[in-house]
Amino acid sequence: MPDFMEGTSADEIHRRMMAELPDDIDDMPGGFPYDMTRPTALEKAELINFHLARAIMIAFPQSAWDEWLDLHGQQVHLTRHDAVHATGTVTVTGSAGTVLAAGTVFCTTATDDGPSIEFRSNEAATIPDTGSIDIEVTAVEAGTGSNVKADTVILMLKPINNITAITNKESITGGTERESNDDFYDRIAVEYSNSMTYLGNDTDYKRWAKEAGAGDCIVDPAWKGPGTVRLVLVDGNGQPANKELLDAVFNHIVSPDDRAARLLPTGCAELTCAAATTVKVDYTCTGLIYDSEHTTAEEIASQFGELVKALYGEAKANNVLRYNDVRPLLADIPGVTDFSTFLMNGSMNNITLANIEYPATGTVKFS
Incomplete structure (x- = not known):
């Protein structure tokens, strides 16, 4: 909170109001002046500590949310992604x-x-x-x-x-939820950063892919020689991109029907969009000790699945999913006290990823 909002609780405001009364006016609790001014102090405290605080928050994208964050997106010509149909x-x-x-x-x-x-x-x-x-x-x-x-x-x-x-001989995929505040803010922050260019560097390709709805993008430069770029894509669920998403990213960057809207640099002769190859990671935890009155092993496994998914972006950046990065996530789950063993794909080793591979959660078995 800004320093000018200090000392603005209802009690502090009311004490100052009572101190301003003439000496010959009763300021005791229950007295007429006390009871008549107390509601004003309550309303002023709410105005400052709730409404003014929220007004300050929505003024900046770092602390804005929902429709207010959407307005910040409009300032940099970005729109939040709606939920997508599989x-x-x-x-x-x-x-x-x-x-x-x-x-x-x-x-x-x-x-x-x-x-x-x-x-x-x-x-x-x-x-x-x-x-x-x-x-x-x-x-x-x-x-x-x-x-x-x-x-x-x-x-x-x-x-x-x-x-x-x-x-359906193959899985039906591509359904994603409406873009979260955190993910939308990340895209807004990139627009404000100095890393944004239109030269076709790796950051540009990742930004363009996410603008078209990709969850993440691996840039494989010069994969078939000079002037060729391959984008390896996953959707918002961390799953390999389906054909519709691959086409959406390609059309957004290349714009084959409107060259004036083309983002792909002229010097790049060929852009290829491909679905990522996923490396399934199975997680096993045994001897789990937890507060059984407030949670279950199934709920803990579900929460762990959400937490570990947030690590995959960093793992891909380093091409390794580290055991010592994943194991501590258990301590962040409410109700978990201790456990005996925790394994990734049956061992306590790191999982190395190839350039076009992306980690994905397989089975999560906690007991």
Whole structure:
């Protein structure tokens, strides 16, 4: 808090008000002057310590939030990323000639943990003579909840008799939540920093990729010789970028339909966008001692998964996920007292990453 806001509690303000009364006026608690001025002191204290404090906070991007941070983004021509719909492919088998209209809804089965997840077809399709067709689909609801594993989209919202089988051979991915305040501020801070250029250095490529929705970007320069650059991308969930995100980043940087909007330096003859190769890391903790009245091993594992994900950016920068960086995260989880062993991929060794590899969480087993 600024120094001019010191001494502004309700009690301090009221004491000063009472001190200003003439000597022959009663200033004892319960007296008429005391009771009449106390509400004013309370209101003034709230105005200073809450409303004025918040007004100062929203004036600076470092402490602004939500719609106020969005306004700071507008000052540097940045917009917060909205939640993204997952996309993928559904394979439909049935009688040749069966027509599936655009917007046909396919879905997973409902479970005890949640309702069915729905996906709409992007275009109309007709089953060919082979009896099977791949259809591009987009999740009805945006967010991470629309990311599903392979062979889980097996139903139609409105069944058709001529359809005999439905499945998604590959996972449907790319669904992300609305960009958080922390992530959006990081992008705003880059715009204010001196590291921003438009020459096509590594920082530029990373910034451009994130502007298009990438969660992170590995720059592989001159990968096929001079004038070539490859961007290895993950989405906002730390998973390999899907085709839609790869196309979005490429179009944002190259702008093939509008050369005036091109960000790619003219001297770069070729830009390639590729999905990252992920190195799955399994975490195991045994002999876990915790406050069982307020948490569970499952909740601790879930919190650990969020904490370790925040380390992956630094790990990628150094091309190593260090055991001694990950292990202390357990101490940051409320309720954890002690544990016997903690392992990454079955050992206590660091995990080395190749240039185009990105760490990803596999299984988290705490007991």
